[in-house]
Amino acid sequence: MPHIERNVLYTIGGAIVLMTLLPWILGKVVPNQVFFEWPYFFEVAIGGLLSGVMYSLVALGFVLIFKASGVFNFAQGAMVLFAALTLVGLIDLGVPIWASIILTLGVMVILAFAIERVVLSHLVNQEHIILFMATIGIAYFLDGFGQTLWGSDVKRLDLGLPNSPIKLFDGALLVNEFDLIAALIAGVLVISLALFFQYTRIGRALRAVADDHQAALSVGIPLKHIWVIVWSVAGLVALVAGIMWGSKLGVQFSLSLIALKALPVLIIGGFTSIPGAIIGGLIIGAGENIAEVFIGPLIGGGITDWFAYMLALVFLVFRPQGLFGEKIIERV
Amino acid sequence: MIYREAGEFKSTYQADQAIFPIRQDRWFILAILAIAFIVMPLVGSDYWLGTIMLPFLILALAALGLNVLTGYAGLLSLGTGGFMATGAFAAYKLATMFPGLHILAVLIMSGLITAGVGILFGIPSLRIKGFYLAVATLASQFFLIWMFNKFGWFTNYSASGVISAPPMTIFGDIYVTGPQATAAAKYLFVLAVVAFLALMIKNLVRSNMGREWMAIRDMDIAAEIIGIKMLSTKLKAFAVSSFLCGIAGALWAFIYTGSVEPAAFDINRSFQILFMVIIGGLGSILGSFLGAAFITLLPIFLSNAPHWFGMNIPVDMISHIESMVFGALIIFFLIVEPHGLARLWQIAKEKLRLWPFPY
Numbered sequence: 001m002p003h004i005e006r007n008v009l010y011t012i013g014g015a016i017v018l019m020t021l022l023p024w025i026l027g028k029v030v031p032n033q034v035f036f037e038w039p040y041f042f043e044v045a046i047g048g049l050l051s052g053v054m055y056s057l058v059a060l061g062f063v064l065i066f067k068a069s070g071v072f073n074f075a076q077g078a079m080v081l082f083a084a085l086t087l088v089g090l091i092d093l094g095v096p097i098w099a100s101i102i103l104t105l106g107v108m109v110i111l112a113f114a115i116e117r118v119v120l121s122h123l124v125n126q127e128h129i130i131l132f133m134a135t136i137g138i139a140y141f142l143d144g145f146g147q148t149l150w151g152s153d154v155k156r157l158d159l160g161l162p163n164s165p166i167k168l169f170d171g172a173l174l175v176n177e178f179d180l181i182a183a184l185i186a187g188v189l190v191i192s193l194a195l196f197f198q199y200t201r202i203g204r205a206l207r208a209v210a211d212d213h214q215a216a217l218s219v220g221i222p223l224k225h226i227w228v229i230v231w232s233v234a235g236l237v238a239l240v241a242g243i244m245w246g247s248k249l250g251v252q253f254s255l256s257l258i259a260l261k262a263l264p265v266l267i268i269g270g271f272t273s274i275p276g277a278i279i280g281g282l283i284i285g286a287g288e289n290i291a292e293v294f295i296g297p298l299i300g301g302g303i304t305d306w307f308a309y310m311l312a313l314v315f316l317v318f319r320p321q322g323l324f325g326e327k328i329i330e331r332v
Numbered sequence: 333m334i335y336r337e338a339g340e341f342k343s344t345y346q347a348d349q350a351i352f353p354i355r356q357d358r359w360f361i362l363a364i365l366a367i368a369f370i371v372m373p374l375v376g377s378d379y380w381l382g383t384i385m386l387p388f389l390i391l392a393l394a395a396l397g398l399n400v401l402t403g404y405a406g407l408l409s410l411g412t413g414g415f416m417a418t419g420a421f422a423a424y425k426l427a428t429m430f431p432g433l434h435i436l437a438v439l440i441m442s443g444l445i446t447a448g449v450g451i452l453f454g455i456p457s458l459r460i461k462g463f464y465l466a467v468a469t470l471a472s473q474f475f476l477i478w479m480f481n482k483f484g485w486f487t488n489y490s491a492s493g494v495i496s497a498p499p500m501t502i503f504g505d506i507y508v509t510g511p512q513a514t515a516a517a518k519y520l521f522v523l524a525v526v527a528f529l530a531l532m533i534k535n536l537v538r539s540n541m542g543r544e545w546m547a548i549r550d551m552d553i554a555a556e557i558i559g560i561k562m563l564s565t566k567l568k569a570f571a572v573s574s575f576l577c578g579i580a581g582a583l584w585a586f587i588y589t590g591s592v593e594p595a596a597f598d599i600n601r602s603f604q605i606l607f608m609v610i611i612g613g614l615g616s617i618l619g620s621f622l623g624a625a626f627i628t629l630l631p632i633f634l635s636n637a638p639h640w641f642g643m644n645i646p647v648d649m650i651s652h653i654e655s656m657v658f659g660a661l662i663i664f665f666l667i668v669e670p671h672g673l674a675r676l677w678q679i680a681k682e683k684l685r686l687w688p689f690p691y
């Protein structure tokens with residue numbers, strides 16, 4: 001699709017312009033000149049980009065479900081928490097790591113089945129807001145369920161991933177090795193999902209359902225199976241995100257709040273675009289980190305809570321469907 | 333037999349346009365008001381009035397506010413908590429800056445300030461809608477709470493960031509805030525404010541403005557084509573909604589808790605109020621109250637229920653189970669009756685209409 005390529009070019013061009021202009025502007029605005037140094041700026045920006053990849057991982061789960069069923073899945077964050085809790089719980093029970101990952105994946109597939117059976121199949125043809133509310137219900141249920149099963153104390157998740165800073169350019173730039181690995185895994189996940197959507201039979205069916213439920217049904221695509229598959233894939237993405245965030249922050253309730261971080265990523269990238277989730281994550285991650293370090297001190301700090309949302313809000317005023325979202329055509 | 337409007341003929345336009353045109357409805361409302369104003373303060377204990385009825389009434393007011401925005405104008409919002417916080421902090425600043433100000437003036441002015449803030453955050457709604465708007469309203473939620481936490485000016489530079497209500501009176505000597513206030517006085521005051529505002533909104537949604545909101549909710553493009561001004565109508569919805577939420581926040585901080593920190597109005601509060609609106613019924617005044625009653629009573633029931641059966645469950649376990657039950661109930665309600673408790677009431681009325689001889 002040509003317009004997506006154009007958007008990618010615009011984004012990259014915009015990012016380059018911003019990256020060159022922003023340090024200069026910040027250099028003028030920030031009163032303490034010593035504070036601003038180029039290598040430090042890039043370290044902050046790269047750190048932000050890498051954590052942005054982690055946001056993308058959560059956003060990806062949202063996009064998958066929205067794309068295939070038009071459901072705005074608020075429970076994605078709870079699914080991340082649930083997957084991570086199950087994984088840690090199984091490891092604590094003495095199950096080997098590889099087996100617990102596979103078992104957790106199985107649990108997520110069962111969860112997808114259950115959600116389709118218990119919730120979605122009863123809510124066919126309801127308004128979007130009702131489905132959205134139902135996913136909030138799922139989120140509450142999963143939060144409570146996971147913590148009832150596995151307890152609510154903070155648990156460490158150690159899969160043996162390295163976690164030490166790498167020095168680049170003779171120590172001028174410090175990059176966390178763990179973040180790099182996370183970015184790599186996210187990249188692989190995204191590419192394989194994109195290929196899956198583009199080239200497999202199921203992927204084609206998913207896209208058909210996304211385009212038009214009824215048309216897809218009438219050519220014999222089973223909506224039920226598609227939903228289970230999509231929610232299972234979203235469960236897989238949640239598991240990966242849970243592993244990444246869980247090894248970084250520890251497995252605890254706050255994992256499910258990461259979903260709130262993924263929402264601005266979604267609105268910048270567009271609800272229906274997988275590349276959008278990635279680019280949106282990068283923009284939010286870098287923007288948030290740069291803003292916190294260089295603008296935050298001017299207005300009291302702690303601005304990461306809302307900066308992403310404000311960025312997204314300003315963004316939306318100019319491009320209501322997000323960067324890669326489908327153009328909204330309205331007629332009576 | 334009991335509920336039948338056949339035979340009630342209206343002979344004046346006034347009678348035809350009454351807020352409650354059916355006689356039984358008028359009696360019903362009067363009975364409810366009589367029970368609420370007279371019987372409740374007489375029979376209710378301080379626990380009932382102060383710990384159950386007060387939060388119920390105040391949250392019902394906030395739900396009413398959100399219902400105007402989401403149920404009537406169709407603008408999904410997750411920023412209710414932020415607007416409540418704005419009302420609370422505006423009331424606090426007004427009450428401490430001008431100590432002689434009457435509490436009603438404080439409430440109205442803080443409502444107006446919140447309406448202004450609501451309009452400001454409602455501006456993007458002109459270009460974005462649906463889930464995009466829901467996420468955008470989260471910006472107001474997070475930004476406002478951060479602002480009240482960060483800047484000491486809002487809390488008069490108190491070290492803990494907590495605001496506490498100064499003692500205030502109505503009718504000269506009846507305390508409604510502060511330690512001298514009795515639960516009954518607080519309850520009656522809040523009840524009067526909420527009942528008045530609810531009647532006002534009931535009237536408002538039947539007016540020109542309310543019909544414009546509903547037209548936008550049902551199909552915004554078509555509404556625009558028949559000449560409804562999008563910008564002003566949507567902003568009016570934001571203004572009225574946040575006016576109510578602001579007053580609810582001020583009541584919460586001043587009368588219910590007495591002292592409050594910004595965290596009391598975090599994102600969970602917004603969700604709680606959204607649940608009330610959905611479970612009670614979108615686009616229904618009565619629904620806001622039914623939803624608020626359901627959502628405030630349910631946790632009380634859930635935390636007491638194990639004791640009745642002699643079970644001893646640790647506190648954190650109870651809170652997890654509570655959130656599970658909560659989630660399950662929301663799903664259950666959405667499946668069984670997506671249009672909320674208000675719809676059940678409507679069905680009951682229709683059944684009563686045919687009662688002894690159904691088809």
